[in-house]
Amino acid sequence: MNSTLFIGMIYFRKVFFLGIIFSFLEYKSQSKIHEIDSLQTEAFGRLLRNGDFKKIILQERKYLEVARKQNYKKGKIRGNINIAYALTVFKKNKTSLDFLEIAKKELDKDQDNNLLEYLYFVYGVNYNSLHMHSQAIRSFDVAFEYAQRIEDKKTREKRLYNIYDWKRNSFQVLGMMDSVYSNEKKCMQSPMPMLFITIANRHFQKQNIDSAEFFINKANDLLLVKEIPIEGKANVLRAFGKLNIKKKHYDKALSYLFNSLKITSKANLRKRNLESYELISEAYKGLNDKEKEQEFVLKYSQLRDSLRTEEETVTNIVIEKILDEELKKEKGNKYYFYYIIISILIMSIVAIYLIRDELKKREKLKDFLIDQKVQESQELRKKLSNVHDELIQLVKNADPSFMNRFRELYPEFCNNLTSKYNHLTLNDLRLCAFIKLNFSNKQIADYDHISLRTVESKKYRLRKKLELPKEIDFNKWILEH
Numbered sequence: 001m002n003s004t005l006f007i008g009m010i011y012f013r014k015v016f017f018l019g020i021i022f023s024f025l026e027y028k029s030q031s032k033i034h035e036i037d038s039l040q041t042e043a044f045g046r047l048l049r050n051g052d053f054k055k056i057i058l059q060e061r062k063y064l065e066v067a068r069k070q071n072y073k074k075g076k077i078r079g080n081i082n083i084a085y086a087l088t089v090f091k092k093n094k095t096s097l098d099f100l101e102i103a104k105k106e107l108d109k110d111q112d113n114n115l116l117e118y119l120y121f122v123y124g125v126n127y128n129s130l131h132m133h134s135q136a137i138r139s140f141d142v143a144f145e146y147a148q149r150i151e152d153k154k155t156r157e158k159r160l161y162n163i164y165d166w167k168r169n170s171f172q173v174l175g176m177m178d179s180v181y182s183n184e185k186k187c188m189q190s191p192m193p194m195l196f197i198t199i200a201n202r203h204f205q206k207q208n209i210d211s212a213e214f215f216i217n218k219a220n221d222l223l224l225v226k227e228i229p230i231e232g233k234a235n236v237l238r239a240f241g242k243l244n245i246k247k248k249h250y251d252k253a254l255s256y257l258f259n260s261l262k263i264t265s266k267a268n269l270r271k272r273n274l275e276s277y278e279l280i281s282e283a284y285k286g287l288n289d290k291e292k293e294q295e296f297v298l299k300y301s302q303l304r305d306s307l308r309t310e311e312e313t314v315t316n317i318v319i320e321k322i323l324d325e326e327l328k329k330e331k332g333n334k335y336y337f338y339y340i341i342i343s344i345l346i347m348s349i350v351a352i353y354l355i356r357d358e359l360k361k362r363e364k365l366k367d368f369l370i371d372q373k374v375q376e377s378q379e380l381r382k383k384l385s386n387v388h389d390e391l392i393q394l395v396k397n398a399d400p401s402f403m404n405r406f407r408e409l410y411p412e413f414c415n416n417l418t419s420k421y422n423h424l425t426l427n428d429l430r431l432c433a434f435i436k437l438n439f440s441n442k443q444i445a446d447y448d449h450i451s452l453r454t455v456e457s458k459k460y461r462l463r464k465k466l467e468l469p470k471e472i473d474f475n476k477w478i479l480e481h
Helices: 002-050 053-069 073-089 093-107 113-129 133-147 153-173 177-187 193-205 209-225 230-246 250-266 270-286 290-329 336-396 402-409 411-420 426-436 441-448 452-466 474-480
Strands: none
Touching: 002 053, 002 073, 053 073, 073 093, 073 113, 093 113, 113 133, 113 153, 133 153, 153 177, 153 193, 177 193, 193 209, 193 230, 209 230, 230 250, 230 270, 250 270, 270 290, 336 402, 402 411, 402 426, 411 426, 426 441, 426 452, 426 474, 441 452
């Protein structure tokens, strides 16, 4: 009896210790899972706000490996979607879609509204990035259905806002303005800077500069009261750059634009870099700095062409994937093989047509803008010619109003001379005006009824008054002053 009791006690101890070990391992496993959840949500969100997308990808790969070792399914799914989302920022849409496909295969066996909403939302972001806006809206609609089922109110509202915001963008590209305004109204409950910047851009198109400035300031105010991702700050800086271009404050515009470019370059936000390059070239054009203007026009063109090539390649792959999914549904049809051939041909033709149509539209717009600039240049030359003729006529007629009219047409030139050289006489200023109008010595002599020698003497005395060094061409100095 004592022997049996002794054996029982030994058995009980072994079971007890095994239970403790298993409990410890289970606790350790749950602790690891909690750590993965925290890193894939809180740490991910922090990196997202800081615009550190490269680090997101590196970190998420580590978390994925840990999730695989723990056989933690949700961790694996969320990790793949997080990486996919970060890749959209770099315009790596093909790789992003590959990660989404991995997540989708896992999710097909599970019903998690949070992850399903996230999956279809990132699909929508990819399609939006590829200019497949109808497909993007369909994905956002699926994401919307799952978002409404999320139990946590704060999470649900945040997800719904993101969907409204991206749908608003796709609707605007498609020209469906009623839907744009509807989604904007929903976004106003918790606005982000890009919402106000988009509205400001519409006012820019209508030349309502004051209204555009009002909404850009509202976007800037959000940076002070909300936790905004670093891309939001870059967008606001770029918007101020555009505003100052419209106001012709080109140096100030460049300061804003280069600060924005610094942020987007560090985060490798190539689409935002493209927007900055275009605006920077426009600012240098306003400053008449041809070299810098051409430098950034070239950067813009090279990046635009690179992005366009990538988009076209990925768009064709996406179209093929969409077709493949449709074909699987029709697998039982006896015309299955013919359906594949015809569908691929049709979609390829449509894709080529759409791409060519878009390129034609851009070429037409480019030609229109060039023609407009040529016309403006011709009108300006004509106007300057008329002004020149008017002044010559006043000189020929010995009209005393000549100098008053000259001051009206060349105020900056006159102000610069009188402010720097206040000892100049009226006759000195009159001679400067003749030279500014590119009159030859003979013309000056004829119009002032004096000899050529007198003209040369007057020029010599004026040059002395202006204290110009001998090596400086006097006429050229006046023309460029």
